[in-house]
Amino acid sequence: MTRAPRSTVPVDEASYDRLRLSQWLAGRARGDGMSRRGVLTLLAAGTAALALPAPVRAAAATSPGIVKPLPDEWFTLRGTNAETKWEALRGTGYLTPADRFFVRNHTSTPVVDTTTWRLRVWGSGLRGGTGLDDAVEFGLDDLRALPPVEHTAFVECAGNGRSFYTSQQGQSVSGTAWTLGAVGVARWRGARLSDVLRRAGITRHAVDVMPRGLDDEYVTGGVGLGRVRRPLPVAKALDDVILAYEMNGEPLPYDHGRPVRVLVPSWAGISSVKWVGDIEVSAEPLYSPWNTDFYRLFGPGFPEAGSAPLTRQTLKSAFELEAGAAFPAGVRSVLHGRSWSGAGGVRRVEVSTDGGATWRRAGLRDVPRRDGWVRWSVPWRPRTPGPAVLLARATDTAGRTQPDEAVFNTQGYFFDAVVRHPVVVAGRDVAGGDRPGRSMYDADH
Known part of the structure; x- marks a missing residue:
């Protein structure tokens, strides 16, 4: 077993973000399953400041849409999500136990059959420009056969701490009213995404790599946005990103991405897509609702069209x-x-x-x-x-x-x-x- 190294491929996040934002605004970025007009409509709706909902009381030991038990002394339920109570981490050591790790779901946790699961890698950034129907496929055994890497890293929702905008600063914001419990540290083990991309035939023309989850389509405001997906710059994808199949020495729990999830160390949690089912490798810039109207910064201190997509956590x-x-x-x-x-x-x-x-x-x-x-x-x-x-x-x-x-x-x-x-x-x-x-x-x- 080896540790994940730092790649020599430069990752100029600021330049990438500026480039992708200008491409999207100029209409030169391609979306997956949604028109640019639809994204602009959601973007306008997303910039409206809404009153933050009141915190949800700690609920019963289970929740529809989440598989693992959620004891009141460990979690506070927030819609489709479960926030870890900080007092529950006393004496747990450096790593967050999987049973106390927070859950961030857009819909509900899918229970995927690991024996039939396949990861399909496709797109114009591969040799031959393969489509989804003729993608290069990897099973779980194929990933385990690749050189394994381990990396201890936190995963954190970009909205962690959101409720304090209201309670401390008196400002109205939209979204789940997290306190500080939407974060956890685990030891992740898996295959390098770079190894998978190279075996799939990535070319020098690739610019974006977009994993997509197997959870249900996310619907908001009556608009279906498809499954959760978010592009990464190819330099980042070839750097330190892992396709993780273990968490703290055990197979991934269902709520945390079983059988395989993406791990993008230190970036906003939305980048670490759970239950990954396919990865598009594109020779042209990509966008999705999760890097256009969501997971960017809007407000009086930012450009009218919003900031660049969020990357590194704060x-x-x-x-x-x-x-x-x-x-x-x-x-x-x-x-x-x-x-x-x-x-x-x-x-x-x-x-x-x-x-x-x-x-x-x-x-x-x-x-x-x-x-x-x-x-x-x-x-x-x-x-x-x-x-x-x-x-x-x-x-x-x-x-x-x-x-x-x-x-x-x-x-x-x-x-x-x-x-x-x-x-x-x-x-x-x-x-x-x-x-x-x-x-x-x-x-x-």
Whole structure:
């Protein structure tokens, strides 16, 4: 087994994004199953700022459309999605267990027969310009026969943290009201996408590579958008992208892409298409609703037609702690959390226990790691009973530090500001003993 290397193929994401945006606006990009006029109609609708729906309460242990159990103590259900509760990650180690990993579904989880599953690779960017009907096919055994690679990386929804645009910044946005639990880190094992593309006959004329999932067609506003699909620049596809068939040493669970999913390290989660069924390799630029009207930034701070399609994730920090947790006054506690960045490893984390008046360096339990997160901790002995606000801010190896306020966009993507975490400091009785409800953070774990 080998580790996934960094390719020597340059990946100039900014240049690629500018080029594809100009091509799409000029009508020179081809869409799959949808007219450009249809995309423009959805684009206009998508730029309207809608009121963020109220958070959905934690629901029962199962949900229609999601296969795995969803215990109330681990998940909050949000429509077709399940958000991980941060307090459920206490003591789980560096990797997020598959049973606690968040679920982001546009429709519902398909249960695909692994024995009959085939990955079809096709398009004008292959030798002979094959169509879907005469695609080059790979079965699961074919992928397993290729040199395997392992990569530990986070997957995160682009809307993670979206609810804080409203609760912290007073701004109305559209989309699922995630807090910070739409992220997880796993050890992924699979075949290099580059190996598959080369065996399929990719040519030097290829410019875009577009995986498509096997989940049901996504319908919104009465418009059928087809199955989830999103193009990648060919340089990225040939770089560090994996066709993963294992997660944390086990076959992929159904909710996380079984039998095979795409893994695009550090990029917005929509790029890591689950249940991949076919991959189009195109000699002309491609678009889909997931890189035109969705997963771009719209709003007063962006061009009228929107930003370039989203690629690398932003910078975030979270406490492994439920909102409103109680801590006893005068007793030493230890605060724990995790920070991560799409631009590189996190090298410093600072924590404030007084609402931002003062800051202290947290101790890091992990070295900065590309595509991963760091776990951290800091001791705290609260003195005064009453409400308190905890803050954590990270700085990554690219020099970015979490800001006090995120740049507004109407769809609520890429929230990166420091999140205010409310807690309560409980008083002590006359005898000096702790009041009931002592915090679970009274010792290291």
